[in-house]
Amino acid sequence: MKYSILLLLTLTGLNLAAANSTPNIILIMTDDQGYGDLSVTGNEIIDTPHMDRLAREGAWLKQFYVSPVCTPTRAHLMTGRYHFRTRAIDTYLGRAVMEPEEVTLAESLGKAGYATGIFGKWHLGDNFPTRAMDQGFQEAVVHAGGGLRQPANPPEGERYHDPILFHNGQPERYEGYCTDIYFDEAAKFIEAKAREDKPFFVYLPTNAPHGPFDEPPSRDLFEHFRAKLSKDRKPTRAGFYSMIKNVDDNIGRLSAKLKEIGIDRETLVIFLTDNGPAGGGSAGPFRGAKASVYQGGIRTVCFLRWPGVIEAGSSVGFTAAHIDLMPTILDFCGAPQPRGVKLDGRSVRPLIAEKGV
Numbered sequence: 001m002k003y004s005i006l007l008l009l010t011l012t013g014l015n016l017a018a019a020n021s022t023p024n025i026i027l028i029m030t031d032d033q034g035y036g037d038l039s040v041t042g043n044e045i046i047d048t049p050h051m052d053r054l055a056r057e058g059a060w061l062k063q064f065y066v067s068p069v070c071t072p073t074r075a076h077l078m079t080g081r082y083h084f085r086t087r088a089i090d091t092y093l094g095r096a097v098m099e100p101e102e103v104t105l106a107e108s109l110g111k112a113g114y115a116t117g118i119f120g121k122w123h124l125g126d127n128f129p130t131r132a133m134d135q136g137f138q139e140a141v142v143h144a145g146g147g148l149r150q151p152a153n154p155p156e157g158e159r160y161h162d163p164i165l166f167h168n169g170q171p172e173r174y175e176g177y178c179t180d181i182y183f184d185e186a187a188k189f190i191e192a193k194a195r196e197d198k199p200f201f202v203y204l205p206t207n208a209p210h211g212p213f214d215e216p217p218s219r220d221l222f223e224h225f226r227a228k229l230s231k232d233r234k235p236t237r238a239g240f241y242s243m244i245k246n247v248d249d250n251i252g253r254l255s256a257k258l259k260e261i262g263i264d265r266e267t268l269v270i271f272l273t274d275n276g277p278a279g280g281g282s283a284g285p286f287r288g289a290k291a292s293v294y295q296g297g298i299r300t301v302c303f304l305r306w307p308g309v310i311e312a313g314s315s316v317g318f319t320a321a322h323i324d325l326m327p328t329i330l331d332f333c334g335a336p337q338p339r340g341v342k343l344d345g346r347s348v349r350p351l352i353a354e355k356g357v
Helices: 002-020 049-056 070-079 105-111 178-195 219-228 236-260 322-333
Strands: 024-030 059-065 115-121 139-143 164-167 170-173 200-205 267-273 302-305 314-321
Touching: 024 070, 024 178, 024 236, 024 322, 049 236, 049 267, 049 302, 070 105, 070 322, 105 115, 105 200, 105 322, 115 178, 139 178, 178 200, 178 236, 219 236, 236 267, 267 322, 314 322
Parallel strands: 024 200, 024 267, 059 314, 115 139, 115 200
Antiparallel strands: 059 302, 139 164, 164 170, 267 302
16 A cells, blocks of 8 residues: 555655746737836836736846847847847848848747747748747737837837737738736636646747837826826826836736646746836936946846745846846746757756745
């Protein structure tokens, strides 16, 4: 009998280890939010309880770096390689297009059995074969170019409210505010894959709080921050912080959804921002802002939350960067790195305090 119990415990341990090696992945990245634009990093203008919760209940990479502008950060994130290898080196003049031969995180996880979806900003190519749907994402709801109010988007859809987005390559009119739409579509995808008992990778790169700032999520939010910033005559900052607050509210809604459908403890949620602040945002104690190579332009937050596996409230003091996230995620998922490809990043999983594995 004791041998049967021992065998049962051993098999249970193996099953737990197997479950822990294949988490669902949700990767959230905001656009132009600075290191100091969260309450957990000391901002007194905005309260971000749901972003803060990811830090409090997970691991915080304390010295985390990205690129000074959008596209290079996204190239690093999707390939684990230096952006100069990928040809995606800037944000305009044809330099925001990634080589189609690059092997993306979505392609690697797809080969490992994951369902893959992107909801928001791709900014690595708008035409075949460089679109997100050509680069490993099985479900894609994205805008074109670097933002919704830029020339790459259909003229009649260049707005944050009721925008035209591209659903698997086809333009569709959506109702609502853009960030709400991304999170709603992601939640639908997550629920569908949970019903199928299929692991998923959801990439949620919002275009908020990227400007322009004259289309806040709601008038109430805008007026709330305008009142708090009454000495600041420019409405830019009120719009900027309205957009961040809306992202935080959506993270809260998504977190509640994970618990509702019973997969909260099976899901690794990662949050970061793509570069330093714009729109009057805060770089915290650091010098510089977006487009600067000073710390304020490239230093940001990165939180990883996986209940029961990653130690709550832990931190990593070693230097890490966007380039390390692809190998780190593959490591957590037990998925192999792409063959014949030189990854420049390294997994930081060995530096993260874990329990239960």
